[in-house]
Amino acid sequence: MALKEYKPGTTFPGVMARTIQESSQAWPSPLRARKGTPNVLFIVLDDTGYGQLGCYGSPINTPNIDRLAQNGLLYTNMHTTALCSPTRSCILTGRNHHSNAMACITEGSTGFPGYNGNIPFQNGFLSEILLQHGYNTYAVGKWHLTPTEQISAAGPYERWPLGRGFERYYGFLGGDTHQYYPDLVYDNHQVEPPKTPEEGYHLTEDLVDKTIAFIADSKQLAPEKPFFTYFCTGAMHAPHHVPKEWADKYKGQFDDGWDAYREKVFARQKELGVVPENAVLSPRDPDVQAWDSLGEDERKLYARMMEVFAGFLEHTDHHIGRLINFLEQIGELDNTLIMLISDNGASSEGGPTGSVNENKFFNNMPDDLQQNLAAIDEIGSPKYFNHYPWGWTFAGNTPFRRWKRETYRGGVSDAFVVHYPKGIKAKGEIRTQYAHAIDMVPTVLDVLGITSPDSVRGLTQSPIEGISLASSFDDSDAENLHKTQYFEMFAHRSIYHDGxxxxxxxxxxxxxxxxxxxxxxxxxxxxxxxxxxxxxxxxxxxxxxxxxxxxxxxxxxxxxxxxxxxxxxxxxxxxxxxxxxxxxxxAEERPQLTENRETYVYYPDTQVIPPNVAVNVLNRPHSITAKVEIPEGGAEGVLLSHGGNTGGYSLFIKNKKLCHVHNYARAAEYFVESTEEVPEGQCELRFEFENTGKPDVKNGKGAPGKAQLYINDKLVGDTEYPATLPLNIAMGEGLTVGRDPGSPVTERYQPPFGFTGKILTVTIDVSGDLIEDKEAELRVVMARQ
Missing domain, CATH: 3.30.1120 (Arylsulfatase, C-terminal domain)
Incomplete structure (x- = not known):
């Protein structure tokens, strides 16, 4: 006898008599999608320019993405916001970025409705909508949609992926991360990478592994249950990290430079029909040097930086191919609506000379050509956080002007590929209809036959602002339905209207x-x-x-x-x-979970504290006090670390000496070591920094100061730090007690360099109260007479 089911919330259709013999059962029906409903897969690339994928005319090998275009549709008129978090909010909600309070990346939020970084719950995510229709929902990779003050273990978790309709999550919550030492979150808790770089770890491979596992977990139990997967690589955002053999595939291929690249790509785009016949190549940007004007060393360095980027992109495409092949193997590829997009144009954050440490950009620090040249053989390795020069950025956005963060077409015109063999008859065709990232959600709902809900989780929903592109799927001449679109990013403004x-x-x-x-x-x-x-x-x-x-x-x-x-x-x-x-x-002050405080107490064996919720010691007097127990024979290891090899500071014991190091974005390393050994037993180890000058933030210099070490209140080391980081500690790496996970703050030890004694607490005080050492002060005064 078949089970009797009824819709939850409706009248019970069974019989409830006094005994089970006289009664008949009925069950609330499980939430099931309609039979044959397609899966949905969004693939979001980062910082990938219009002229960087093979199917858009690039010489870089992207056979798996090209395969999606060859068996699907390639759109030549897709647009984004010119920046990552804003675009991603559009992709997931179907609303404009200012409607989502995401005018900037979350780290740049301000106290205005369009800018505060808190995406309204009235703007439901596609994941939240599809949950109501029987979908499994997975997010993998870059998130960058939670206010930075809310991504710590203290929460709140309501704007983390699992709070916005995703059932499972694996990735990193910030804007970028180290590809070899990523800051990983699994669902709602931090995890360490499953392997080390020495064991062959790379983030992209790991993300694809988890995506395949999430889908397989469900499909083996409920084959007909559809999934929505939001897959976002850390690529092609800096750092451009890839094993050397992938970069070496491109040796010599970019020796003729970015001017030649633009000419070749533009010619190929004409052949492919990616740009109209009447299009002309935009002239070389005034900020970009002519390749022929560069010195031999510069050309050698910049060509290698591009080889690394190209290898990184092909490596990324390879692992995307693994995901596509898996879907094909389980018989789901044809019934999966795949949309692949980049979140903005190619990035210029490497500046005119490129960089081996992108943290310099976020600290207003100039790059150094000689330092970059010294790193040429290891660019792409775990040692560096590298980014190519903006000549390659401009070339990557061929045929358009400018780049990411700006609203010329180089910043906002992006690759967009749609693949859905079961639902689209056309194959390998180009579509020229005007589109924007806000059109993705309404297109999916249109294809699935789902009406945008009036409410999600009891909250009345705002209108979706995008327009479905489904009419263009099998009609290349379909009307341009998206008539008007504004753009604004860092005061760079533009508007499209009817051509x-x-x-x-x-x-x-x-x-x-x-x-x-x-x-x-x-x-x-x-x-x-x-x-x-x-x-x-x-x-x-x-x-x-x-x-x-x-x-x-x-x-x-x-x-x-x-x-x-x-x-x-x-x-x-x-x-x-x-x-x-x-x-x-x-540097804008933002609401914190707790009121401003002057004393921060940290404990061992806890999660990494994200940079934006860790204590801010920059440009202010501060002290770090560790209460420890040193075993017989001594101890070594990190007491507290904050940051990584892109910048930061660490207090540690090595060779029985108390040490402090400040990594000034790898431009310099400032170090102080105790003159005495750390004694056995309970003791108090302290570092103090006292400003001796004002910061020069606009020129990349934080406050200089006096650095001192104390053991049990006795001064045992002092020096001057001529400059410190002015704005940003590190690229995504936070504060940790008892170890230095991920990339190390300094090469003076090997990570994680866990502490072998016992740490009770580590207290950071930013009140300005310092130990007074009158004798030491007198010595200084006397030395200056």
Whole structure:
């Protein structure tokens, strides 16, 4: 006899008599998707330019992504927000980034509705919607959608992946991470990588392994239950980490430089139909040096940096191929709606010379060509956090102008591939319809026959702002339904409307032309009026898809219409106030889980404390006091570490001496060691830093100061640190007691260099109260006479 089922919340259809013999059962029906409902897979690449995938004309081998395009659809007119967190919020909600309070990355949030970094629960995620329709939901890889103050073990967890409709999660919560020493979270708790770099660990492979495992776990038990998987690599974001053999595949292939790359890729794009026949290649950017003007050493270094990037991309494609092959092996590939997108254009954070430590960018520190040259043989290895120079950035966005963080098409025009053999008849075709990342959610709902819900988890939902692209799947001539789209990123503004595009670049069309670098020009009301009156540009995309012919002067009426439309959209979607600040936004004071305090007590054997919720010691007097028990024969190891090989500090014992090191973004390492050995038994070990000057944040210099070591209140070491990190400790690596996991702060020890004694507590005090050593002060005074 078949089970009788009924919809939960409706009347019980069985019989409830006084005994079981006279009664009949009925069960609340499980939530099941309709039979044959497709799986959904989003693949989000990071910092990948329009001209970097093989199917978009690049010489870099991406056969697995190309396969998706060959058996699906390649869109040439997809757009993003020009930055990662904002775009990702669009991908998952179908709403614009300011509607999602995600005007910037979460680290750059400010106290305004469009900017505070707290995505409203009224803007439901696709994962939350599909849960209501019987889907399994998995998120793997980069998240970067939780306010940075909320990603610690103290929570709250409601904006972590499992709080936004994903049943399982494995990845990293921040914007980037070390590919060999990642900061990993499994569901709602931190985990260590399953292998070391020496054992062959790489994050991309690990993420694909977990994605396959999540899907297999469910499919072996409930084969007909569909999944939604949000798969986000750490690639191609810096650091460009890849085993050497992958980079070596490209030896010599970029020796002719970025100018030649652009010409070759553009010609290939014309052949493929990726760009229109009437398109012209945008001229070399004023910020980008001509390749032929570079010295031999520079060309050698920059070519190698690009070889590493290319190897990293092919390596990423290889592992994406493993996921695609797995879906094919289990018979699910044809019934999986795959959408592959990049979150923004190629990144220029490597600056004009590239970098082997991207943390310099976040500290306003200039890069050093000689330091980079010295690292050439190890670029891509665990030792460095490398990024190529912006000549390759510009080339990577061929045929468009500029790059990530800016709203010219180089920053916002991105790869987009759709693959769904069971639901799309067309194969290997190009689609030119205008699209934006906010269109992905409504497209999925349209394909699945699901109406956007009025409520999610009891909360009334805001309207979805994107438009379905499904009408273009089997009709290359389908109408452009997405008529208007605004853009704003760090005060760089633009708007698309019905084939026209207006752009107001900030601080200017290039840093050279503006006379100011990113984030260094304040946008006052007076300056905004000047920009609106004189500096908007106008392009007719039908005639000029690469934005090379500014026709603002000859079409003043149209330009005024477009500017007015931008302000109308800005008012509608919480875009105001416009904020031009760059890295200085990272120093903005934000609400914390607890009130500001001057004393932080940390304990051993606890999770890594993320950088943005750890104590901030930068540019202020502070002390670190460890209460420990030293066993007979002594102990060694890390007492407290904060950061990694991109920057940070560590207090540790080595060779029975108390030591402190400050890693100044690898530009220098400042070190102090005790003159006496640490005694056995209970003792108090202390480091103090006292400012001796003011920080120069805009020029990448934190406060200098006096560094002192104490054992049981006795001064045992002192020196001067001429500079410290001004803004950012490290690239994603946090604070830990008793060990230095991940990449080490210093090469003076091998990680994790766990402490072999017993740590009771480690207390960091930022009140400014320091031990007074009158005798030592007198010695200093006497020495200066």
């Amino acid at each position: 026209w595009r207006a752009v107001c670049p900030f601080p200017g069309p290039s840093f050279t032309e503006a006379g100011a670098f990113f984030g260094m020009l304040d946008l006052t009301e007076e300056k905004l009026r000047e920009l609106d009156a004189k500096h908007w540009e106008l392009y007719n995309l039908a005639d000029d898809p690469t934005e090379t012919n500014n026709i603002a002067e000859s079409n003043r009426g149209k330009l005024i219409e477009m500017i007015a439309l931008w302000y109308a959209e800005a008012g509608k979607y919480n875009v105001l106030p416009i904020d031009s600040r760059g890295t200085l936004r990272f």
